[in-house]
Amino acid sequence: MFQTIVFAYDGSPECRDALKEGIELAGRLNARCHLLAVVPAPPALALTAGPLPDSYLEHAQTDIDKVLEEGLALLRQAGLNAVGSVKIWEEPAEAIGLFAREVGADVVVVGHHRRSAIDRWWHGSVGHSLLDRLPCSLFVSMPRAAANPSS
Template identity: 25%
Template sequence: MYASVLLPTDGSEASNEAVAVGLDVAARFDAAAHAVYVVDERFVAAEYDAAVEGAERDGERALDAVGDLAAERGVAVEKHLRRGVPHREIVDAVADYGADLVVMGTHGRSGLDRLVHLGSTTERVVRAAPVQVLTVPVDSTRDRSRSE
């Protein structure tokens, strides 16, 4: 049913849960898996400033976590670090990587990041993507039990 699954990540709990679901879908349908992290350039002052370098390190860590989870599940995953506006880059990645399904968490960043972004990235992808978007909510009950 699916040949290529796109797994956007920001390293948050929401995206980690969505990645796990997306990897399960990829395994079930023997689909290619593509993990993507987008460095949001809207809030960067210069091309190579400390904020960009920090965001790229965060992105590499998030993508490595996806790679580790994929290896545990026996799924090959290609990792992609992109720059731009997250929802636009994710929608563009659908065509770039031939994805026919996007799997995303229903929320990610919180605090100031959430206030700065007008509307959620997931909501914008759902509205703009030319393919199906599977949204995965964070299970707050399960999250609490993990920390106890």
């Protein structure tokens, strides 16, 4: 059923929860796993001030490498083989959709980030945007705290 799984991963607690849930699914199905980190392109406004300093790019690369390595370590600890990829893209949902097509994904796993209605309106929702962009199923993991509101 789900033989190729893409995990959209940014290292946040919500994405860690989603990764753990997806690992359980992948283990049961013996699925191929792809861990994808989408790094937003530098804003055009920042680029108008001139070239970005090398230290900015090095720092950004170090941060994303740490995020990917953390996620890959969790997958490997569960006995799963996984490939890590980084996409630098303006629109995360578009990058995730294109990547899912590239690897022939059967399902994409994302973590749900709880935000206010205004914040969601202003910044949009990656999960919602994925509904129209994916060639496959979408698994949205709810934050652990939301599963038990009384705690």
